[in-house]
Amino acid sequence: MTVSLSAQHVVKRYGGVVALADGHLEVRSGEVVALLGANGSGKSTLSKIITGVVAPNEGQLQLNGQPITFASPRDARRAGIAAVYQELSLIPDMSVAENIWLTHEPYQLWRVNRRKMRQDTQKLLDLFGGTYRASLTPDAPINSLPPDERQIVEILKALSFQPRIIILDEATASLDSQQVDRLFDLVARWKSEGMAVVFVSHRMEEIFRIADRATVLRNGRHVGDRLMQGTTERDLVNLMIESAAQPHAHERPPLQADAPVRLQVENLQAGPIAGVNLTLRDGELLGLGGLQGQGQSELLLALFGALPISRGTVTLSGERVRYGHPWEAMERGVAFVPGDRGSEGLLLSRSILENMHLPSWAKFGFPLKMRQAEAEAQRSADELRLVMAGLGAPVSSLSGGNAQKVVIGKWLLRSPRLLLLNDPTKGVDVGAKGEFYTLLNQLRAQGTAILFYSSDDDELIGLCDRVLVLHDGQVSADLRGGDVTRVNLVSASMGGGGAVVGG
């Protein structure tokens, strides 16, 4: 049975902010369409409209040529549309099987048939057989699983509805390469079975691997469709952004080898960190690399006083420190930009102004000098080129890239001496990344010492003079200058650093 879905001239406004100005998407049986766009381009909004999670203000959806409206995700589900969400739609306390079959549990008379539910779950899990740990069973509670396995469950959950149209919204973000391969095998199979697939991803390489066609959005508008055969990465990127930003396009400030040592860490042990040494000078940007979850975040948290240190010494500005609370680190000029801006970095329902000044209210006296606060916030908003309705607007009204700018902005207002960055550009669009790199270089020129964890190797190569690769909570390679290459980074992240690096 063939199926086709189209969205035409779809508009979605959140208050005064237009998330989607003119969305357009078509997909039909046996086709994989990549939905492309920088962050804030409206692709998440468009996929939420297709799946009935949000209702459009204007525009029309057509299923098999017939106009259709979805009042809820349930309606979309009934029409054969299922989605794998970026922000997972799993209930943490419930088991894998319960989550997958939620809302369509198999029944035996009046009871949920748990045995059948378990068997069917196992069948689904077998699709990813060999790529997950033995602890992923139908009965395992979701909150006991690592992110990649949760993502697999999320995918299988969408699949369990036997959809005719499936939307994969950043479904590969937390999967490893083996799991991605398996997913793509499945996508190929779905395609041959006549399913329609919408694939939303930041990873260009993946898009070229599985998509037949790309639909590109920019600033909430549909700017073009390209057949993957006969198009290039460059072409697509140009469609996505006005000017492509590449980290290596930036001039790096010269490294001052004799600059004072800002941070000295000796044999640090904290949580999964098993003995890390590092030295960071003023104006230096030291990269942290390696596979995700090798202790990079924990290292940064420990240096910010948010994770207790069990052994080792930390020397900041020549003074040995041991924090009981992040506040003590902040007082010494340490700033931390978390990676998960939603849960760690921002008060989403509060205004941009309040978020920016949250760490700095102390300097505005009593009663708070609001005019001065507004002026300062406006200045840094301008510097960050923040696209917003006004300082009084809630952070939740901003796009992902702009929200991340607020997280960074709130620390820059304090002019930190040591800046800890925990994968700050994850999920941020290319344009905003470019501005962010410029900002980092400005800070370095001012003498700020920066410790920078990134899950993006290209970013490390483009920005850092020196990269420490972490593996299993230890430094597996210390790469400098010309040694900071993709090959060395990948090889060291697998734990085999020393052999390749040589000198």
Add this chain to the structure above:
Amino acid sequence: MPTDRRYLAAGSQNLSGEHDTKMHADSTSLTMAQADAGVKPLAILRRSLSQYPFLFALLLLVIALAINYALQDNLFELRTLNRNLRGFLPSIILAVGQTLVIIGGGVDLSVGAIVSMVNAILVTLITAESSPEQVGLAILIGCGAGVLAGMVNGFCVAYLRLQPIVTTYATSFVFSGLALLILPRPGGAIPEFLEDLYRSTPGDIPFAVYMIVLVVIVWWLLRSSRFGQYLFATGGKAEAAYTTGVPVNRIRLMSYVLCGLFAALAALAYTTLTSSGNPRSGDDLTLPSVVAVVLGGTRLSGGQGGVVGTIFGVIILGVFRNIISFANIDSWWQTLVNALIIIAALAGPGLLTALRGRNRS
């Protein structure tokens, strides 16, 4: 970061507090999972506790019963058992309804007032000479009133997105007001056959035991139905449940309606127990109903727990009340202890994290 306004607009408000606790709980379980590697017996204990949340309550119950037995050696005689259990029954039925609401992510502070209201309705409609038919009709009307009260609560929480605590606290004054309007001062009587049934011990087993078994069966049916899955999903993570297609609003409404119905049944049990009406009868029942749920291992922020633990919880509270009266301790201790239990339950996850933090450094 566009989130779904249609659904979350006010939902995020009334959930924000609970989200915090949940995040806490999550990070606790993470750090605990790391710590588990070293301490095997602790891990086993934790796993069995999470699988059977009522184990802790059971342990506490055994201790309480032992103390009670030491003070009252006829505790396990049929007559004493019957007297105790029929005294506990109204609270048990009430707390079961409370459990449903709390699992669904809410709380109902109006349950006591609903008991007062339905109690007033029942004794106004029933006299000592009422026929079984008249009694049946009165019970139907009483249950209808409970359901209506639950609908008011549920509508405000689910569709108007008001905060459960504030909403139900406010509606509790409406229901108590109605109770006083219907029955300005204590009084009334019920037919003897009703009293006798309630006090009976068919097959040498107290009537209350049959009722408790019935309640557990009803729970088991709910739990193994789709409604049960939806209820746990709604309390566990409402946004995720919504995007999966769970009718979150309807489930929230239903949980309050069921709670109202259970409150009406609790009022029926209370009326037959005391054979009279009192417009303030339910005033002191609300706090203990929440405490019993907590003692039974149901998480206050929703998404986890069960009714069996709650029943243990009610019995524990009842046995403690016995102990307090036998040991000649002032009864306000009971209220104090109730309040402390709730605070401990709320503080528990945070305290654990703090303690673990200290251990590690």
